[in-house]
Amino acid sequence: MSTRTNKTGFGFPSTPKRRRLGVGRPLKSSQILNQDNLMSCSQLHLRPESIEKCDSPPLPCNQVEFLCDSDVNNSICDIPGSPGVSETCNILKRIDGRKTFIELDSRINNIQEPEINTTNNVLNDLFNSRFEYGFAACDKTSPNCVKNVTKDVEKTLDNINQTICNIDRSVLFETKDSFLLDISGVVDKSTVLDKLSSDFYGLPSIAKDLFKSYRNIEKFYDWQEECLNLKAIRQRDNLIYSLPTSGGKTLVAEVLMLREVLVRKKNALFILPFVALVQEKIYSLSPFAIQLDFLVEEYASGKGILPPKKRRKRNSIYVATIEKGLALIRSLIDLNRLEGIQVVGMSATIGNLPDLAEFLQADVFERQFRPVELTEYVKLGDVLYRIKYENGAVEIVPDRQISFDYSEAGLKLDPDHVAGLVGEGDVTSPQCGACGTMCGVERRGGERRAAAMCPGESIVICSGRDWGALRAMLSAALPPVRSQLGRAGAGSLLLSAVALRLATRPRMLRDVLSCSLLPASVTPECLDDLCNETMRSLLKTGALEFLGNKQPADDDDIIGKCSDWELIVSALGKAAIKDDVRVVSRSLVLVGSLHLIYLVTPHEPGLTLDYRHYYSLYCSLDDEGLQCAKVLGITESNAVRMITGRPITNISQTVLKRFYAALIIRDLWKLVPLPQVADKYNVGRGWIQSLMTSCSSLAASGERVCEQLAEHEGGPFASFQLLLRELAGRLRHCAHPEIEALMELPAVRKARAMQLFRSGFRSVAEVARASPQQLAGAVQHLSLAAAEHLISAARVRPVLIYLLYLLSIDCGNGVDWSKAENV
Ligand SMILES: Nc1ncnc2c1ncn2[C@@H]1O[C@H](COP(=O)(O)OP(=O)(O)OP(=O)(O)O)[C@@H](O)[C@H]1O
Structure with missing residues (x-):
């Protein structure tokens, strides 16, 4: 295929005479993309010379910062007065007899995604040009003409995707709305996918290659196969599976979500406890999204549109923190867009699995699988202790003294010697999470361990202050999971249930409470008391009222006496x-x-x-x-x-x-x-x-x-x-508006945006103009590679805005530049 560059600047031959093919519209000459107009966006060459493989996606440029800062972003927090996500889903399921979570039905509807559509349409034209060119050049008497041209176009599509992967994948999904900018959708791949056999755990076989190339996973563990074939999974019932850390749980969740978006054409919600984990998951899912034509949407911190946008062509995997997941579910309930949900929970550590299973009405799958042997250590000061588990008892024994040669500056940067510990082991991808004064280092990345079958090591870095607490934690039994619904929480839950019209009578509200995790820890009488008291207080404050101004007496048993009176939320709000x-x-x-x-x-x-x-x-x-x-x-x-x-x-x-x-x-x-x-x-x-x-x-x-x-x-x-x-x-x-603008860049969060701002990079344009060396030199702890990613993303933004601009001319509409800026 010719790779000659024409004035489009994208390496596509121009179309001498346009013929209508496909759904695209002809480009006017004024719309032809001119490289001069595309500013200095040299990173975007949609036609590569040769691309073999798309490497693993780059980590967000401030991933280290996220990890070090993960307690700042810790999403595990009590949300005052908020029932948890699973409580909400489960209650919904029981009340309505509907099924719950991993899949949120997105009813096909008229979506409003003008930005994405406009971009796609312009790119569509480019593709159709390519199609026509190929068609014009081929021998039309040959029976394989159409087939060859189609193949050619598909190859071009793949090349574009590969190029995008190689350039900077992060630009694909990081927009203000944080949806994946699916340039892969320029040609409808669904027909291609349809033709592929579904022989890989119910997924198109292309998924197998993707797991091989992006994760180095060729064969699923026995337990993973067993779990994926469980009756509960086949029937789409709720399920909790519990395995030790690094047992491969996430992989099963990914397969289940891929099935939802690709096979069942539904959306899936993946809830993770930390912002950093959400970011990491988005990056690791992005190559799958690009190749398999679905969207990955981020719901963490300030990101994520509520309610989520309805999408006509592609389904989404929403990756969310707990709070955002909850807000997302509430917004869907509010609009009556939530139906047919299946809840799949996974955990390494649950003290009272049966209670939880009862609450979620879920089947349980539990195994003690570890792909490799794991030795656990604790680092306290300069001494490394080994944790020994023997006959149900835990012993912490000194293993060895450690000392690393750190400069003063190095010590300041890494007071816990994480780099030294990592360097000591044979590690390419250490996993490090910080939580308060304790921090964990896992040596030898999971896949390497699994591949090489060599033992792994984990090190908990502990301060003297936490030593006692750590010892107590290690030797104690796992604490049971308990409902967080106190009096305030119950009030909020009941109020939400009435406001969302999920339950509107006292006896129904009692049912709502009994569907929570509370019955696992309190007697039915206590539950009745709590329900009565909560309703009484909501009625007293005027948050709730009975329809028709009915008034129960102060000491009435509301559940008993007013069980069928209809409740409404008053106009108090x-x-x-x-x-x-x-x-x-x-x-x-x-x-x-x-x-x-x-x-x-x-x-x-x-x-x-x-x-x-x-x-x-x-x-x-x-x-x-x-x-x-x-x-x-x-x-x-x-x-x-x-x-x-x-x-x-x-x-x-x-x-x-x-x-x-x-x-x-x-x-x-x-x-x-x-x-x-x-x-x-x-x-x-x-x-x-x-x-x-x-x-x-x-x-x-x-x-x-x-x-x-x-x-x-x-x-x-x-x-x-x-x-x-x-x-x-x-x-x-x-944040200040200037900082907000910088936060539109992929993986730039507040801390990084402030760093950029203070280092003199006060706008996206200034970042785009910098050289990687300049940027990395000026911004502390920013690697050269991360600086390169940031700069490419900053340079690509104007291109997208420009594409919108072209379309606005084509449609004869003025473009809303404030919207264009959001891309
Ligand atoms: N079948 C497999 N073959 C080889 N490697 C695998 C397989 N399944 C998972 N892995 C790898 O093992 C590592 C740990 O897997 P994963 O993160 O899914 O475990 P997890 O149980 O979710 O861990 P955690 O409890 O920490 O969340 C990952 O690097 C993953 O790619």
């Missing part, structure tokens, strides 16, 4: 924002954003206040803080009460808590690092993250409510609608 806006509009403190932020803090932020600490924070408030506090009624006399321990009666706890939460958000807004904020306000980092998410979504819903109120009542609501819109956007990342 709407009323609350209305009141807030009215109060705030009379005396809005405009020195900064604090007062507005206060407006979107949750009414019950799930805080326990320490008044002495509150007092010291009050004393250090700046002008804006003092003014805002005053407007809210928090005065000096309240502060004196805080320090003297006298009760504060003239102002509600809710206001005090909300103001405290608003101060936290304002600090993040001012780019104070999250760990520092957590220390300053004495709260958990996970809690801060969920506070940020709540504020952002409250701002978004506040905006909607203000819009409605503005229509009906006028007044200040229209201005607040605009203010809240801006606020919601900024709260997504809690």
Whole structure:
């Protein structure tokens, strides 16, 4: 096939005379992509000279940062008042008799994905040009003409995909909406896939090659085969499988998800506990997505659209943290888009598997498989201890003294000697996760271990402070999994159930609670009491009310006496924002954003206040803080009460808590690092993250409510609608707008964006103009390879925007550049 370059700049021969083939539209001459116009995007050559293999995808350029920082991003946190994902799914399943999770049905509908479609269409044209050229050049009398040309085009498609893989795969899925930019979709591959036999665990056989080339996996372990053939899997029932760490659990989950998106044409949700793990999974799934024509969407931190976009042609695997997974499921329930779900849970460590299985109504598959022998160590200071398991007892015995030759700077960078430990072993891909002061190093990457069948080693790095806790943890039995639904959680769950119209009568709400994990730890009588008490308190606060203004007596057994009365959510939420806006509009403190932020803090932020600490924070408030506090009624006399321990009666706890939460958000807004904020306000980092998410979504819903109120009542609501819109956007990342723009780059999160900003790279364009050496030299801990990825991504962005621009000319529409910027 000719590789001559023409003026398209993409290496495709131009089409001398266009003939309509396929679904593309002819390009006008003004639309022909001109390399000069594509700025300096030399990285994007869609026609490679020769490409053999697409290597494993590059790690996100700040992966090290993610890993080191993973406790910052730790998603395992109590979400105040939120039932967990599985609780929600399971409850839904039981109530509606519907089936639950790994697959979320995406009903084919009119999707709105103009950006992606426009890009695809332009690329489609390029392809059709290629098709026509081939068709014109071939001998039409030959019976194989069409077949050859088709093959040729398909080869071109593969080459493009390969090129994309080789250039910078990250650009494919990292957009503002964080969906995979599926350039592979320029030619409909589904017909190709359809022709392929489904002989690889129910997947097209091409999947087998992909596992071989990207994972070096040729044969599944016996347990994996057994698990994939379980009756529960075949019947799409819920399942929990439990195996030791590195037993290969994730692979089974991947096969199941691939089956959903490729064979059943449904979506799948993969929930992982850390942001860093979500990122890693997205990268490792991306070559599969490219080759098999599905999407991978990221739902972590500020990423992920709620509700998820409906897609007409391709199905998605949503990779989410716990909080985002929960928000995603809620948004789908809200829109009645969730149906036919199957829950598949996997874990290495579950203390009370039967309880969990009962709760999830799941089958259990448990094995003690380890691909290779694993020796576990603990590093405490300079000594490496070995963990010995004998006759059910655990012993920690000194193994050896270690010493590495570190420079002073090296020691500063790596105080735990992780690099030394890694270097000591025969490692190419160490796995390192940090959690608090403990950090684990796994030597000899899983696949190598498995391939070479050589023993593996894991090292827990422990500080003196945690030594006791670690010893106790190792010798203790596994703690049982317990429901986190306390009184507040139950309130939130019941309120959500009524709001989502999943359960609308007291007896149904009792059923909702009994579908949770609570019955595993409390008696049925306690459950009844909790349900009655919770409903009573929701009715008392006015969050819920009975239809027709029916009122139970104070001491009534609501479940018994009012079992069939219909409950509705009162207009309290709407009323609350209305009141807030009215109060705030009379005396809005405009020195900064604090007062507005206060407006979107949750009414019950799930805080326990320490008044002495509150007092010291009050004393250090700046002008804006003092003014805002005053407007809210928090005065000096309240502060004196805080320090003297006298009760504060003239102002509600809710206001005090909300103001405290608003101060936290304002600090993040001012780019104070999250760990520092957590220390300053004495709260958990996970809690801060969920506070940020709540504020952002409250701002978004506040905006909607203000819009409605503005229509009906006028007044200040229209201005607040605009203010809240801006606020919601900024709260997504809690960052300056310049930093937000940098965060649009693949794998650039807040910390990295701030680093770039401080090093003088204040916009995507400045990153695009830099050389890898410059960038790596200026930004601390940024490797040359990572700098290259970043620069290629920054350079590719304008190309995508340009493609949109071309299309807008073709459609005769003006392009919305603010939207184009999002690509
Ligand atoms: N059948 C197989 N053959 C060879 N290697 C495999 C096979 N299955 C999984 N692996 C490799 O073993 C390693 C560990 O697998 P995986 O991450 O799936 O384990 P896991 O049980 O999910 O681990 P964890 O408990 O840490 O989440 C990975 O590198 C994976 O590629």
